[in-house]
Amino acid sequence: MIGNRLGKALRLLQLHDPSDEVPEVTMACTDALEMDGLAVSLISGGVGIELMWCTDETTRQFEDLQFTLGQGPGPDTVRTGRMESVPDWAQVHPGRWPGLTTEVMGLKARAVFCFPLAIGAVHLGVLTAVRRTSGPLTGRQVYNASILAAALTARYLNSGEAQLNYPALGGVLLGRRLAHQASGVVSAQLDIPAPQALLRLRAFAYSSGRSVTDICQDVVDHRLSLDGT
Template identity: 35%
Template structure:
């Protein structure tokens, strides 16, 4: 049976290969560390903010929650360019993101770890790992996860550059794409005659008030189920 170091070396070698699949990017973390799942996400203006791959539905929900709130371990990892380790989300949560911590703990998450994806001075995104119970990563595990995240970041950037060079890529859109939120923001912008940032805030506020995700609210906007201009008309009529 292969040792931890041998498995880590093999994973690093495979991640240096030619354009591994989404699944190949994420599975080494689950195979090497005692976690339940992982999500890989791009964050910021460089490649946009969206989930590239998630091993399971809960990992995807954790990413979406952080995107909706604009806070969480993945944001802090990218901002500081350092791993963010939250070994006991229920018993000793950090006060940095109480709303996110409470929601994640209620969803059955016991520990969270985020590792930035960096390529030189470029900040690509982050890799999130979660466990269902309190868990401490050792120094060796933390160092190995950070090294894997660096390689994953390089592969994510390589693939983005290749796609950008193709006028009509045949690759299907990721099921985690946030393009729907951008599309809905443009519609709300037109409905209310406000800035793009404010349009996104309207969607974010409505999602928070109704206990839904921004993706769900955005889908209603794009499908014509939700029209914020009607709310504004109602206010004008009441004056």
């Protein structure tokens, strides 16, 4: 049975022109799942997973870490089409996602739950729920998240990426198209394929302690060159 809070979120997601109510959409979705933050990411050919919207800075930082390292519950969910549950980051074995576990402990995210945006074997993306306190989800929360993920999947299939990517749907909106541009620049600089250039950008970001988004912006703005010039 769908409760009032989830019902409100689903109704708002059905709006064709929610430009005046975009903050209300994300607030309603977050409230329906009783989470501190939510993010929606879709599969994008050139950069793997593209962040379409997220609700807060902690969630943005977590998603940026996953993108920088190329690993985590989000990428796993996209690959397998199954929910990934991390009720307590302090209990995650370091070998599960090498590098990510240590980095996440510096964030306010203590629990993360990822739900697939998928229909059968067709994997479209992932809904990520972040909480600042540890602990498992209740059965109701899992049910609500599954319903919300199904609604987002249907919306994406019916409307396409543009309908998910308007400003009202996210307090913090990030496009990974910047990574496309930066990968192209590095590819030309180092004479390597674009996928390898993206790996170089990720490695440089991780070694420098900066986000991959900031590194890509510096490359595109010609403030940084990975060929040493």
